[in-house]
Amino acid sequence: MARRAKRGRKRPYHHGRLRQALLDASLEIIAELGVSGLSLREAARRAGVSHTAPKRHFATATDLYCAVAEDAYRRLRAHLLARLAERPAATALEAFGSLGVAYVEFAVTHPEHFRAMFHPGVGDRPASHPLEEAAGAAFAVLVEAVERAQAAGDVRSGPSKDIALGAWSLMHGLAVLAVDRQLVARGFTSGEPLALARQLTQLLYLGLRPGPS
Amino acid sequence: MARRAKRGRKRPYHHGRLRQALLDASLEIIAELGVSGLSLREAARRAGVSHTAPKRHFATATDLYCAVAEDAYRRLRAHLLARLAERPAATALEAFGSLGVAYVEFAVTHPEHFRAMFHPGVGDRPASHPLEEAAGAAFAVLVEAVERAQAAGDVRSGPSKDIALGAWSLMHGLAVLAVDRQLVARGFTSGEPLALARQLTQLLYLGLRPGPS
DNA sequence: CCTACCGATCGGTAGG
DNA sequence: CCTACCGATCGGTAGG
Numbered sequence: 399m400a401r402r403a404k405r406g407r408k409r410p411y412h413h414g415r416l417r418q419a420l421l422d423a424s425l426e427i428i429a430e431l432g433v434s435g436l437s438l439r440e441a442a443r444r445a446g447v448s449h450t451a452p453k454r455h456f457a458t459a460t461d462l463y464c465a466v467a468e469d470a471y472r473r474l475r476a477h478l479l480a481r482l483a484e485r486p487a488a489t490a491l492e493a494f495g496s497l498g499v500a501y502v503e504f505a506v507t508h509p510e511h512f513r514a515m516f517h518p519g520v521g522d523r524p525a526s527h528p529l530e531e532a533a534g535a536a537f538a539v540l541v542e543a544v545e546r547a548q549a550a551g552d553v554r555s556g557p558s559k560d561i562a563l564g565a566w567s568l569m570h571g572l573a574v575l576a577v578d579r580q581l582v583a584r585g586f587t588s589g590e591p592l593a594l595a596r597q598l599t600q601l602l603y604l605g606l607r608p609g610p611s
Numbered sequence: 612m613a614r615r616a617k618r619g620r621k622r623p624y625h626h627g628r629l630r631q632a633l634l635d636a637s638l639e640i641i642a643e644l645g646v647s648g649l650s651l652r653e654a655a656r657r658a659g660v661s662h663t664a665p666k667r668h669f670a671t672a673t674d675l676y677c678a679v680a681e682d683a684y685r686r687l688r689a690h691l692l693a694r695l696a697e698r699p700a701a702t703a704l705e706a707f708g709s710l711g712v713a714y715v716e717f718a719v720t721h722p723e724h725f726r727a728m729f730h731p732g733v734g735d736r737p738a739s740h741p742l743e744e745a746a747g748a749a750f751a752v753l754v755e756a757v758e759r760a761q762a763a764g765d766v767r768s769g770p771s772k773d774i775a776l777g778a779w780s781l782m783h784g785l786a787v788l789a790v791d792r793q794l795v796a797r798g799f800t801s802g803e804p805l806a807l808a809r810q811l812t813q814l815l816y817l818g819l820r821p822g823p824s
Numbered sequence: 825c826c827t828a829c830c831g832a833t834c835g836g837t838a839g840g
Numbered sequence: 841c842c843t844a845c846c847g848a849t850c851g852g853t854a855g856g
Contacts, residue, residue, distance in 0.1 A: 416825090432731050434647050439850060448826050450852090459851080513731060518645055521791045530796060537797055563785075563799065563807065564814050568777075571784025575776075578734045583743060584750055586776065594776065601777050605818030629841090652834060661842050663836085672835080 417455045419445040424466045428510040433517045436463055460519075464529045467520050470511035471532035477504045478539045491552035494543045495599040498569040502595040505573035512577055540566060554608040565602055572598060630668045632658040637679045641723040646730045649676055673732075677742045680733050683724035684745035690717045691752045704765035707756045708812040711782040715808040718786035725790055753779060767821040778815055785811060 423444035427436050438459050439449040456462040481500035482493055505512040514520065515533075523529050541562045547553040553561060575581050576591040586594070636657035640649050651672050652662040669675040694713035695706055718725040727733065728746070736742050754775045760766040766774060788794050789804040799807070 437850060449850090450827090451825050453852090454825080516787070516791060516793075518726060518791055521793045521796055523796075525796070533793075533796065559798070560807075560810065563788075563794075563797075564781075564811050567784035567788060567811060568781045568814075569784070570788060571780035571782070572776075574729070574787055575780060575783060578729060578731055580729075580734045580746075581776075583734055583736075583738070583746065584776075585772070594773075597773065598777055598780060601781075601814075601818035603818075604820075605814035605816075607817075650834060662834090663843090664841050666836090667841080 416445065416447065416451065420452055420455060420462065421466055421469060424462060424514075425510045428466070428513055433463060433513055436466075438462060463514055463517065464520060464523065464527070466511075466514040467517070468529040468532045470508070470515045471529070471536045473508070473511060474501075474504050474515070475532070475536040475539055478536065482539075482543070489552065490543075490547040490550035491603065494547040494553065494565070495602065497540055497543050498565055498599055498602065499592060499595045501566075501569045502573045502576065502591050505577055506591050509577045512573065516574070537562070537566070551608060553606045561606060564606070568598055568602060569595065629658065629660060629664065632660075633665055633668060633675065634679055634682060637675060637727075638723045641679070641726055646676065646726055649679075651675060676727055676730065677733060677736065677740070679724075679727045680730070681742040681745045683721070683728045684742070684749045686721070686724060687714075687717050687728070688745070688749040688752055691749070695752075695756070702765065703756075703760040703763035704816065707760045707766065707778070708815065710753055710756050711778055711812055711815065712805060712808045714779075714782045715786045715789065715804050718790055719804050722790045725786065729787070750775070750779070764821060766819045774819060777819070781811055781815060782808065 420441045423441045424436055426444060427440055436459065438452045438456065441462060442449045442452050445451075452462070456465065478497055478500050481496055481503075485492070485496065488496065520529070521533075541558050544553060544558045544562045544565070548555055548558060548561075572591065572595055576594075581591065581594075633654045636654045637649055639657060640653055649672065651665045651669065654675060655662045655665050658665075665675070669678065691710055691713050694709055694716075698706070698709065701709065733742070734746075754771050757766060757771045757775045757778070761768060761771060761774075785804065785808055789807075794804065794807075
């Protein structure tokens with residue numbers, strides 16, 4: 399305010415643009431240093447603003463990475479829906495299976511988003527928190543796919559949420575192990591998580607199919 | 612050295628005892644603050660020594676939590692073997708399934724150990740690292756159980772490591788989701804991870820059983 | 825949204 | 841294994 403003459407200079411992050419710039423910077427940080435390297439100051443630094451500037455958008459560092467995680471859940475949901483829409487002619491069972499592969503695909507192609515979503519402490523917000531709502535919306539995509547597969551007679555009956563949890567656990571486990579490099583450490587040098595995901599889809603098909611057992 | 616008169620006072624962590632005291636302190640820290648709260652100084656503080664004392668045992672904070680993780684892998688392996696030995700009369704298939712439940716059981720009863728093992732960056736050591744050897748030994752327990760189940764005709768043939776990975780992914784996914792409170796966040800308030808683990812064992816049994824498909 | 829400040833914590837070194 | 845130090849980083853506040 400003191401020197402209004404400076405008013406004409408370029409201000410890269412006017413208005414609401416800083417928020418997005420901070421989210422972008424956060425992903426960059428997570429990719430380079432991991433979630434533990436994320437701080438308000440570092441994000442501000444990369445966004446080219448002073449370290450107090452983020453305060454108006456994110457009161458604490460936790461708020462920042464919750465926002466990153468929330469955005470990640472929205473992207474995950476969009477990715478899953480896009481994969482479903484890609485092959486609309488597929489059977490309900492194939493659609494269900496493709497969701498699992500798409501989940502792993504998202505994790506390995508966007509490890510920063512994936513790490514943000516499942517960093518310890520992030521999944522501990524009240525249910526009303528936007529982050530939890532975004533997470534719930536993503537999970538709902540899976541539950542609905544299970545119900546369609548059940549309606550088509552491809553998957554055994556029973557609580558759709560419980561069955562969805564089985565599929566989620568399987569693909570989440572694989573995704574986590576892949577992103578944390580546990581797969582290569584255990585000698586899965588073929589290391590193609592997507593191929594493994596497709597393989598595990600068969601386990602789901604057999605394990606969840608209807609009929610006597 | 613200056614005041615030898617002090618030599619008679621109690622020195623709680625002589626010789627090799629400091630190392631164990633630091634490991635104990637680390638678990639305490641992880642339980643309270645998470646892995647991100649782990650530092651050489653905080654561990655030293657809780658062990659009652661100066662902040663330079665840990666240096667002789669652990670050069671860096673990474674070395675410290677790698678040691679915690681290595682110890683955790685040994686405990687996990689011992690836990691799995693103990694559960695196997697508990698019911699030696701069980702079929703090879705039941706033994707295999709009980710491993711999955713035991714894995715989740717370990718995770719939820721020792722979340723600090725579990726978090727240490729799978730903290731991002733921990734699973735990134737060279738194969739020669741003791742941590743990786745301990746991790747490999749734990750995974751081997753599962754692979755061997757798969758092979759026994761295959762030999763008994765309870766599980767379909769094929770690379771035992773790939774099949775073990777399926778079981779691992781499934782139970783690891785459930786364990787991670789439980790420990791990170793994702794289960795309760797998704798409305799699994801029944802929230803009994805062990806019951807869910809037993810349920811998912813059925814998915815494994817069906818998905819991995821031999822025969823035409 | 826910025827420039828000073830502050831107190832706290834961390835890893836690291838010197839020297840004993 | 842300890843007591844001083846150090847430089848760096850972080851979150852936070854004052855004041856504009």
